[in-house]
Amino acid sequence: MLEVCLLGTGGMMPLPDRYLTALMTRYNGSSLVIDCGEGTQMAIKSCCWNFKPIDVICFTHFHADHISGLPGLLLTIGNAERTEPITFIGPKGLENVVNSLRVIAPDLPFPIKFIELTKNEEEIKIHGYRIKAFKVNHKITCYGYTINIDRAGKFDPEKAAKNQVPKMYWSKLQKGEVIVDGDITYRQDMILGKPRKGLKITYCTDTRPTQEIIDNAKEADLFICEGMYGEYEKLGNAKKYKHMTMYEAAEIAQKANVRQLWLTHYSPSTVYPENYLKAVKKIFENTHASRDGYYVEMFFEN
Amino acid sequence: MLEVCLLGTGGMMPLPDRYLTALMTRYNGSSLVIDCGEGTQMAIKSCCWNFKPIDVICFTHFHADHISGLPGLLLTIGNAERTEPITFIGPKGLENVVNSLRVIAPDLPFPIKFIELTKNEEEIKIHGYRIKAFKVNHKITCYGYTINIDRAGKFDPEKAAKNQVPKMYWSKLQKGEVIVDGDITYRQDMILGKPRKGLKITYCTDTRPTQEIIDNAKEADLFICEGMYGEYEKLGNAKKYKHMTMYEAAEIAQKANVRQLWLTHYSPSTVYPENYLKAVKKIFENTHASRDGYYVEMFFEN
DSSP states (O other), X not given: OEEEEEEEOBOSSOBTTBOBOEEEEEETTEEEEEOOOTTHHHHHHHTTOOSTTEEEEEOSOOSGGGTTTHHHHHHHHHHXXXXXXXXXXXXXXXXXXXXXXXXXXXOOSSOEEEEEEOXXXXXXXXXXXXXXXXXXXXXXXXXXXXXXXXXXXOBOHHHHHHTTOOHHHHHHHHTTOOEEETTEEEOGGGTBOSOEEEEEEEEEOSOBOOHXXXXXXXXXXXXXXXXXXXXXXXXXHHHHHTOOBHHHHHHHHHHHTOSOEEEEOXXXXXXXXXXXXXXXXXXXXXEEEOOTTEEEEEOOOO | OEEEEEEEOBOSSOBTTBOBOEEEEEETTEEEEEOOOTTHHHHHHHTTOOSTTEEEEEXXXXXXXXXXXXXXXXXXXXXTTOOSOEEEEEETTHHHHHHHHGGGOOOOSSOEEEEEEOSSEEEEEETTXXXXXXXXXXXXXXXXXXXXXXXXXXXXXXXHHHTTOOGGGHHHHHTTOOEEETTEEEXXXXXXXXXXXXXXXXXXXXXXXXXXXXXXXXXXXXEEEEOOBOSGGGHHHHHHTTOOBHHHHHHHHHHHTOSOEEEEOBOTTOSOGGGGHXXXXXXXXXXXXXOTTEEEEEOOOO
C-alpha cells in the first residue's frame, strides 16, 4: 500500500488555516517528502505521521514557499533520533542553498546525500520509489516529479522450468535478489511474468502548462497539480507569474488521462477553491479542490 | 497606548496548535517584533496585525526556533509593499546569518539596517522605542530585551517663564524639537517638569536565571519570560540545556518586583502549562500561563 498525504495546499505564503503546498508519501516503511515550505513540519504533525522514516526529500525549486521550512524540519527529524542518511533531490545548486539555510541548523545526527538534477528528465530509484523528475516552465528552474511504485509480474512456474531455475532460488528471486551459481546468473525475470501495473502519482507546481507535464502524468493514478487561480480573468496573472489556473490543470489531467486530479497551491486570495469546482469539472470530471491533509491509500490492482 | 501581543509560546519546534515564541508590539504607528521562528508570519496573520509597519526586528539568538521564520516574514513584508528600511538588532554575526538565510529571499523592496550587539548591555532609541538589550546565559550568545516607552514631564509654565522661553516655541518644544534662536538653544526640559512614569516590558528567553535579568526587569509593567518546564524534576534538564523552569521565572519576577509575568517558550512536552500555575503563583501571584495570542493594551498612568 502507498499512502499519500497532501500536507498543505497554499501558495506564496502560509496562512493560519492553510499550510504551504507539500506532499508526503509512505511506502514499505519509507517516507518521501516533496517540498517543505514554512510550516511543513507542523503539517506533518497535524497528520500524526513520523519524522524518522523520511528517507527522501525532493525539491521542485528554490522559491521560499517550497523550501523555507527545511531547517526546522531537519532539526525535528534529528530530534526523532534519525541517524541514517537522507537523500535530497532538486535542481542544480541544491547543496549550496541547503548549506546556506543550515547556518541555523549546522549540527544534525544524520548525513545528507545530494542529487542535483541537470537534465530535462532524470530517473532515480531509491527506497522502493522510482522517481522521475522532469523540468517544467517557471520563472526559475523547476521540476515536476512522478513517483512510481513498480510491481513485478506474477510467478510463472512454466517460465521457471523453461529457464531451469532451481526451486531453492525461487523465493529469493521473487524478492528481487540476483543469484550467481557457478557460471549461471539467475534473475527475477527468469521466473516472473510481465511486470504488472504499479502505482503512479505525478506532482507538479509551479509552472505554466507544458507538453512534458502531459507526457509525464500520462495515465497517473493521481495527478496533483497547482491551480493557483479559479477566476477566469486571472489567466493573465497566471501567465505573468508562470503559474496555472485550475482550468489549465484540468486540461492537462484530461489530456494525460489520469484517474484523478487534486488541485493545490492556491493563491492566498483563493479562499474557497471549491467555488470553482463545477466549472473545472466540465473539463475533467474527477477533480478535487484539495484541502490540507487530503489523504489516500493506494493499492495494487489484482 | 502600547499594544503587546505574544505571537507564540512554543519552544524548540512549532506545533499545530502552538507557534514558536515571538513578541510583537505596536506603538504610535510603529511595530516591533522580537524573534521570528518558523510560523511567526502565520501567528501575525492570526492576530490580524499588519506587516507593513514592522520597523524593528530584534533577535535574542540564532537558534532556529527564534529565527527560522525570517525569510518568509521578509517576503511577506515585501508583499505588503513596504519600501522603508527595517532595523535588525541582534548578537554579533547577525548580518552574516541573515544574509545566509536570504539565499531564498534575495530580492526585497526595502533595505535592512543591522545593529550587531557586542557589549553586555546596549541601549538603542528608535521609532519611539527605547530598547535595552542585555546579555543572558544560554548555550550560545543570547540577549534579553527591555522595551521602554518614555514619557516626558508635564508642561510647567513657571519653568518656561523662569527659563525665558518665548511662547511661540512651547508647542514645538513639547513635541521634542530643539530650537536655536540666535545664541540661545531651547530644549524640551526647559519647559517640562520631571519625566513621568512610562511603560516597560521585559522579554527574556532562552537563559538560566541571572542577576542581570532581575536588574533589567526591575519594576517592569510586564515581564515575559521562558518557563520551559513545569515539572520540578526537570530542573536538571533546565540546567543542562540552559533554560528555566516556571518556578525560576517566577522567582525573577518576584525579585524584580514586576507587575505581571507571562510565561512562554514551553517545552513541546508541556501540553497544559496552566496545570503548574497554582504552584508557580505561590512564588509570584500575578503569573499567567500565556497562550498564543496573549494580548494587552498598556496605557500611561495619569
